[in-house]
Amino acid sequence: MNLYLFAIREDIRQPLNILLILLIPFSLLFIPANADGFPMGISLYGLVLVYSTFLLTRPVVEDRMKGIVVRIAASPLGTFRYLSNHLLAYLTLITVQIVLFLIGSLVIYGDAVFDRLLIFALYFSFSIMCIAFSLAWNSLFRTFNLSFGVFSGVASIMCLASGISIPLFLLPRSLIGYIMFLPTYWLPHGLLAIYEGDSAGMLVAHAVLLFYAVIFLLVGSKRRL
Amino acid sequence: MSKPRPDIRPRHVYWVLLGVLLASVASQVMPRTGPFAILLYLFTIFSLILRWRFPLSPTTMLADMAVVIVASLFAPSNVIFLPIFVFYFCVHNKPAFTIVALVMLARYGSNFSWWLTALAIVSGYLLFLWEKQRVRLENEVDSLRQHLHEMTQTEEHLLTDQYATEQVSRLLERQRIAEILHDNLGFELTAALLSVKAAGTLLTQHQFDKALESQQKAEGRLANAMTQLKTAVRQIEPQGATDLGRITNLVESFVYPVQFSCNGDMALLPAYVRQLLFVSLQEALTNISKHAQPTTITLSLEITQAIVRAVIENDGLATGEPTAFGSGLRYMRRRIEAINGSLSIQKGETFRLIMILPLKE
Numbered sequence: 001m002n003l004y005l006f007a008i009r010e011d012i013r014q015p016l017n018i019l020l021i022l023l024i025p026f027s028l029l030f031i032p033a034n035a036d037g038f039p040m041g042i043s044l045y046g047l048v049l050v051y052s053t054f055l056l057t058r059p060v061v062e063d064r065m066k067g068i069v070v071r072i073a074a075s076p077l078g079t080f081r082y083l084s085n086h087l088l089a090y091l092t093l094i095t096v097q098i099v100l101f102l103i104g105s106l107v108i109y110g111d112a113v114f115d116r117l118l119i120f121a122l123y124f125s126f127s128i129m130c131i132a133f134s135l136a137w138n139s140l141f142r143t144f145n146l147s148f149g150v151f152s153g154v155a156s157i158m159c160l161a162s163g164i165s166i167p168l169f170l171l172p173r174s175l176i177g178y179i180m181f182l183p184t185y186w187l188p189h190g191l192l193a194i195y196e197g198d199s200a201g202m203l204v205a206h207a208v209l210l211f212y213a214v215i216f217l218l219v220g221s222k223r224r225l
Numbered sequence: 226m227s228k229p230r231p232d233i234r235p236r237h238v239y240w241v242l243l244g245v246l247l248a249s250v251a252s253q254v255m256p257r258t259g260p261f262a263i264l265l266y267l268f269t270i271f272s273l274i275l276r277w278r279f280p281l282s283p284t285t286m287l288a289d290m291a292v293v294i295v296a297s298l299f300a301p302s303n304v305i306f307l308p309i310f311v312f313y314f315c316v317h318n319k320p321a322f323t324i325v326a327l328v329m330l331a332r333y334g335s336n337f338s339w340w341l342t343a344l345a346i347v348s349g350y351l352l353f354l355w356e357k358q359r360v361r362l363e364n365e366v367d368s369l370r371q372h373l374h375e376m377t378q379t380e381e382h383l384l385t386d387q388y389a390t391e392q393v394s395r396l397l398e399r400q401r402i403a404e405i406l407h408d409n410l411g412f413e414l415t416a417a418l419l420s421v422k423a424a425g426t427l428l429t430q431h432q433f434d435k436a437l438e439s440q441q442k443a444e445g446r447l448a449n450a451m452t453q454l455k456t457a458v459r460q461i462e463p464q465g466a467t468d469l470g471r472i473t474n475l476v477e478s479f480v481y482p483v484q485f486s487c488n489g490d491m492a493l494l495p496a497y498v499r500q501l502l503f504v505s506l507q508e509a510l511t512n513i514s515k516h517a518q519p520t521t522i523t524l525s526l527e528i529t530q531a532i533v534r535a536v537i538e539n540d541g542l543a544t545g546e547p548t549a550f551g552s553g554l555r556y557m558r559r560r561i562e563a564i565n566g567s568l569s570i571q572k573g574e575t576f577r578l579i580m581i582l583p584l585k586e
Binding site for chain 1: 274
């Protein structure tokens with residue numbers, strides 16, 4: 001078994017992860033739609049993505065906690081291969097979740113409401129950013145519980161302030177200039193651009209999310225034994 | 226044990242100052258942030274973090290700065306990002322690379338961006354000087370550590386050589402004694418033995434006159450042997466009296482008056498202990514002349530069958546005198562410990578140095 005499959009199996013073993021991947025996203029589909037945008041569940045799914053990716057990256061922190069990283073550093077397996085295989089495994093699981101969620105939305109909302117391919121692409125970029133963010137965040141802490149404790153507070157505030165938990169149009173216009181610095185802002189921004197058919201807005205959202213992902217990856221991939 | 230002082234290095238200040246600069250830039254960009262400004266802001270952070278993660282040459286930063294300059298040509302308000310690059314080049318001592326950025330700032334910059342640039346130049350160049358000095362000092366410390374390490378190794382080699390030389394000296398001395406006994410005493414004693422045997426044979430043959438003559442010859446041989454034995458003993462005898470004289474001379478020629486007392490026979494000491502004792506006393510007295518201004522110095526030597534105990538006491542203890550072993554005392558202790566002896570210090574009203582040298586291994 002290679003490292004990629006091992007990382008997937010390690011994540012699937014956790015019952016909470018199965019619950020996150022399969023059940024929780026579907027509950028969002030039953031939130032009623034609003035008149036000026038996509039159904040609220042489509043935006044709120046960003047919150048699920050933030051927490052899902054964070055919980056999925058748990059093995060990387062635990063490897064550091066248990067000293068497995070030290071053993072890996074002494075083995076022929078390089079840090080790049082170790083990280084890339086793990087992160088690709090998490091991305092695969094998240095992609096499965098996104099696909100399942102979009103299939104669910106097809107069942108609930110029907111076929112003609114929105115372009116699911118564009119939304120899939122946006123979710124995909126957002127989940128890459130979220131995985132990189134989780135990696136960078138976890139690199140600041142020694143224990144997963146402390147990391148998750150602080151993260152849950154910070155992520156909730158970020159999602160609330162950046163238009164994921166509450167619709168973007170409900171936020172004051174003067175605040176938009178400030179919350180643009182939050183990486184989570186660019187999911188509702190991209191969703192709005194898709195809704196309005198603004199191709200430039202969509203591209204900018206992708207570009208910013210991927211830029212953030214690269215920065216977080218650079219910070220998070222630094223080897224800490 | 227005192228708490229270690231927090232180690233603040235130039236790179237810590239570098240990141241703090243970068244944070245300040247990025248926050249200042251964000252404060253200018255924020256109220257009217259557009260996607261383009263956000264992308265440029267992220268690009269700047271990316272450039273800095275990339276160079277933190279990978280050791281890229283500062284020259285490569287020119288390409289990143291060129292992107293910002295081109296962006297500033299389309300939207301002049303973006304020159305606000307240039308002080309960050311100016312700071313980076315100042316920290317890396319590349320003032321020539323900042324010229325284009327400075328021209329752009331002079332042409333399109335606001336008052337705030339000029340102030341930010343001034344801060345970037347001054348703090349960046351000071352950081353560069355700090356880092357340069359730190360590296361120089363670190364190299365000097367490394368070189369001194371290396372030197373100390375080499376000296377310690379040399380000392381260990383010398384101690385090993387000293388021990389080997391002592392062994393060789395002992396063997397040579399034994400050989401010399403054996404030669405003296407064989408060459409001088411051996412001949413006379415053999416001749417005396419033959420004369421006594423001859424006298425015995427003559428007595429059995431009732432030739433009393435010849436037997437008496439042979440006995441007289443044997444007596445003569447034995448008398449010669451006695452004389453040669455005394456001469457050999459004088460030749461072999463250790464220079465105990467001479468060594469005591471050396472110590473007495475050392476004490477008498479010292480700059481401060483020393484009360485010297487010696488109990489025991491110096492001749493009992495092996496040569497290497499006598500030499501070590503003399504060198505250690507010399508070092509101890511030199512230390513007193515360097516670090517103290519005593520009115521009274523006492524030096525007492527006690528030589529027993531098992532140990533030599535030397536106590537040097539002075540009342541001129543300086544208030545700022547370090548309690549830890551200095552290099553002179555440290556080397557002295559190492560030499561004494563090399564023969565399983567001990568060196569200790571008692572510091573109270575007076576400064577007392579106690580040396581114990583064992584005579585039996």
